[in-house]
Structure formats: structure tokens, C-alpha cells
Amino acid sequence: MINPFVEEIALQVSHATNMPADEVRALLETPPRPEMGDRALPCFALAKTLRKAPHLIARELAAQMATGGRISEVRPTGPYLNFFLSKTHLIAETLWAILDQGAEYGRGDEGVGKTVVIDFSHPNIAKPFGIHHLRSTVIGNALRNIYRALGYKVVGVNHLGDWGAQFAKLILAWNYWGEGELTADITIQKLLELYVRIHEEIEDKPELEREARAWFRRLEAGDEEAVRMWRVCVEASFKEFDRVYKMLDIGFESIAGESFYQDKMPAVLAQLREQGLLTQSEGASIVDLEAWDMPPFIALRSDDATLYGTRDLAALMYRWKTYRFEKLLYVVDVAQSLHFRQLFQVLELMKCDWREKCVHVQFGRLRFKDGGGASTRRGNVIFLEDVLHRAIELTRQIMADKNPDLPNREQIARDVGIGAIIFADLDSKRVRDIAFDWDEVLNFNGETGPYVQYTHARYCSVLRRYAGPLPPRDVNFELLNETEAVEVVKCLARFPDQIQKAADEYEPAAITALMVELCVVANRFYNAHQVLSGRADLTAARVALVYAIKTVLASGLALLGMKAPEQM
């Protein structure tokens, strides 16, 4: 989506300097303070080509700019050429666009006819849905919404960890300590206990390790009993995952776990061999990556155990064949970055010219302030479900205190409590580790999820009290000239660009940041001006602004995967 105001500036400058409009657009920036203008052209870059001092260029260019339309004033300030946008144009164009398009505002069509595959969440079967899966799940889901808003066909893939030696260990454990036949009634909690217990046992009696391996071979060979027990574990796990996904309101277009690619690995190995990429080393078949300063990619190990590298390669091939994606995003922990660098390098060696379409969207890890990490083997896991319930419970308490007579309280408590968790995760940029601190996550004051939802609910309340039709037509936008209102409009106008940025950088935090900014200016406006005033025309104009705020907040929250309750 093109910003008509930026376009206008770019064209005018381009005309005056013979610089391509694209280059001008790239140079434009926003001045640090609003009094200085709305957009600025730094003239340093021009100084070299024009062989003139930047401040002189700014002065000369200022004289050549036409004002009166979208641009109201052009002012040279030192080496900067500062543009002031016409408030009237800006307000009218932005608000009309939002009032017209409603929830469609900010969406784009760059992705029409293209597919983006997003691999996210991927919890492990027979293990609890721990809080360490939160990030991938929430970031991936937000990206799914964002790309969809730009017109892409999005395929969200849940690449479940449903294959591996841990199942053999579980089967072994059940055979030792389980009662009767293993059925899908078994809880994850129970499976986890078995898993922890067998691990302790193996430490004492290493011979159990061999037994487990034997079971795993049976499983891989398709042994009836082994496969049946494996299937039970998968089924039992799904029950728990579904519960969490329902709470988060997240879905997938494709659920294809590791087991799905079991039979697709030989073909990949054959191709590697054919292309002469495999070499032998210590009994294993590897792809040598020394030329790229990386350890070898292990395609096949000496003990013929399964390898997730080869499996990932098989998954990649399958996805390319199936979807012909424009992009394939792996929303995976930063700890896996070497693995993906190797994987993509192998792709290149295999002459897959679509290698550049594959991206590891990495993110930092959750750190716990009290030092307690999360290790499944030792059993000290923080369950995501517990975290969500705790947030919901706190929300209930706050609501009982602030708004005890609300209808539909239970649903709202869920929307807000879960929203707080999601927002806390998406609030800072992906690459950073997140310091998870209960006091901070459950503090709903300041720039938080509940703050954004509150602002939305507050304005919904204003709109409920407004008697006229929504959105109001026949609005005199001139009446919105106060600085507080103009600041809101400027923020609203940035929404489309920000969605684009979030997609380009795979960074949902771009949306979060804009939401907070919008709430700050919106609340400032609320505090400074009475929306429902005695004057009909003024009220209509302000209601139009409020309606636009509400619309964009609701859209933004939806992109983040959060609910926008009308009361809370």
C-alpha cells in the first residue's frame, strides 16, 4: 500500500533533482520532533552529487517545492529539508480510508497468488506443552495473520515432534510400570512421570538403553505393537495440545509431524548420493561443509538412528513440491541457528535455486528470573496452560474489583488474561531473550496488552453512548485541528506501513509498538477533549476519529492474535 503523502514528496523532489523517486523515498525520514515537520529530506547524500553544501541544497530545493495540496509548507532547517503535510488533507484522507475500508484498512495485495509456509509451534508429543513453546507459537501465529493481511495464502504448519527415541523409552517404561494396556486415556502428566522415571532408571542401569534402542528399531520397522503404543501417545498428546490451541485460538492449515516424513527420507538420501555430496566419516554419511566454516551435515549415522537433519531436508523438499512457496519461515529458537545454516547450505549444494526463500525466523529464549530453567528430563516444566490460567485468574480478580457487574465476565477474563501473555511475548523484538517475570507479566498497568485492550474498550464505550449512526457521514474534518487529534491521525496513517514492515522483517513487535503508540496518543486525546460535546458537528468529527481509532486497534489486536473485547 502506497502512502500518497510520501509519494507526493518523492515525486516533487525527484522532479527537482533528477533523482529517481524510489531513491528519494528511501532517504525520507521522520524528524525527531513534530514541530520540525512531518517528513524530512537529509541533503547530505545530495551534497556529493551536486557538489554543494547540504544547507544550500536544502534552501534551493525549498524554493522549488509546490505547496498548497498535500504539502502545506516546506522549510529548510540547516542541512534538512522539512516537509509539513497539510493537516486537512491528512486527516480527511486517512479517516476516509479507515471509515470506508473498516477492518480492511491497512491490508495489501502484494501477496495475492503467492504462498507463504510458516513452520511454527511444533510441540513434542508425549511431552507437556511447556512455556518454552509459547514464543514460537505466538510469533508464528502473528506472522500468519500479518502475511494473510497482505494477501498471501498462508499455510501454517505444525511440525510436531512425534518421532524419535523418546517413544521407545516410553514404551519401555510402560512395559515395566504401566498397568494393563496403554490407552489414550492416559494423561500427559502420567507420560511425563514415566519419561522422567525411565531416565533416572537408565542412569543406574545402562543396559536399559539397549532395550530402548531395540524398541525403537521395532517402531521404525513398523512393528504392530510398537506402532500401536506410539499412536496412543500421539492421540493422548493431541488432546492436551488442542486444549491449549483452543485457549489461544490458534489453528493450522497442516499438521504433519516428523513421522510424516519417515518414508520420504530415502529419496533425499538418494539424491544427495547421486549429486556426489555424501562422504564417509567415522562410519557416518556426511555432507562436508568445511568450506563454509561449519561442522558437517550428518545425513546418516553409523548406528542408523534417525536424524532430524535428513528429516528436515525431506520436509523442505516436500513443502517445495507441494506449495511452491514464495517464502518458507521457520519460527524456531535461536539455539537451532547452526542447524538451519547447515540445512540451507546443503540446499544450495543440491542446486535448489529456491534456497533464498527459506528463512530461519529465530527468536531469543525465555529466561526465568528466579533461575529455574525448564528441563523436561528432570520434570520441572512450567506448563503453558498453567501460565494462561494464572493470568486469567488474576484478570478475574482485577475485574471483580474494577467492573464487578460486567456480563460475560468469564470470556472477557480469558480474552484479557491470555492477551496479556501474548502481548508480553510480542512486545520486544524477537532476537532478544525474554526475562520472564511473573510480577511484570501480571502487572497490567503501563504499556501492556490490557492497556491496549482497555483503550479499545474505553472507546467502544464512548461509541455506545453516541446516538447517531456509525460511522458518521458528512463530517467536517477541519474541526479535528487540535494537536492531540492530529497526532492520533498521524499514528493511524502509519498502520499500513507498519504491517508491511512487520512482514518484511518477520517482526510482530512492529505492530505491538504501533499499538502502544496509538494508545498513548489516543488516551492523551481522550483526556484533552470531550468526544460527546454539545455541538453536533464537533461531536460527529470526533466520533469519526474515535471510530477510526477503535477500528485500527481492533485490527492490530487481531493481527497479534489477541481479542478485542468491547468491555472489560
Add this chain to the structure above:
RNA sequence: GGGGCAUUAGCUCAGUUGGAUAGAGCACUGGUCUCCGGAACCAGAGGUCACAGGUUCGAAUCCUGUAUGUCCCA
């Protein structure tokens, strides 16, 4: 040992890809309400952008080295 990522206010984080006086929230101190939702708003205080060099008109941002944290690799 080799490599990746990070380091900005007491804490948690922004910083528009090299530009103008480095910004928010939490916590702290003080203030705003006869009025549409106080989960709000305003103000104050809080900084050697880890450290040292380099690149240039100009560096929190780029390059080199060092330190610290964290993860990965046999």
C-alpha cells in the same frame, strides 16, 4: 578450543537501517477528575549507549579488538 546472538536509565525495553537535544513503560516522587471507563492523563528525577581504537561532514547504529552474559558444535 571454534562459532552465533546479545550488552542503551535501578528493572524491562524502543531507537525509523549512518543524521537534528538518545526515548517509553515499571518502580520512585509530586500532580490531574463537577466531564464520555483512573487498567487513564500530566510533571519530576533517573544516561560515559559495556570498554578501547578505527572509518567520515556526522556513530547507540558500520569495522577491529577486549570484557561480560547466553546458546550452539566434536
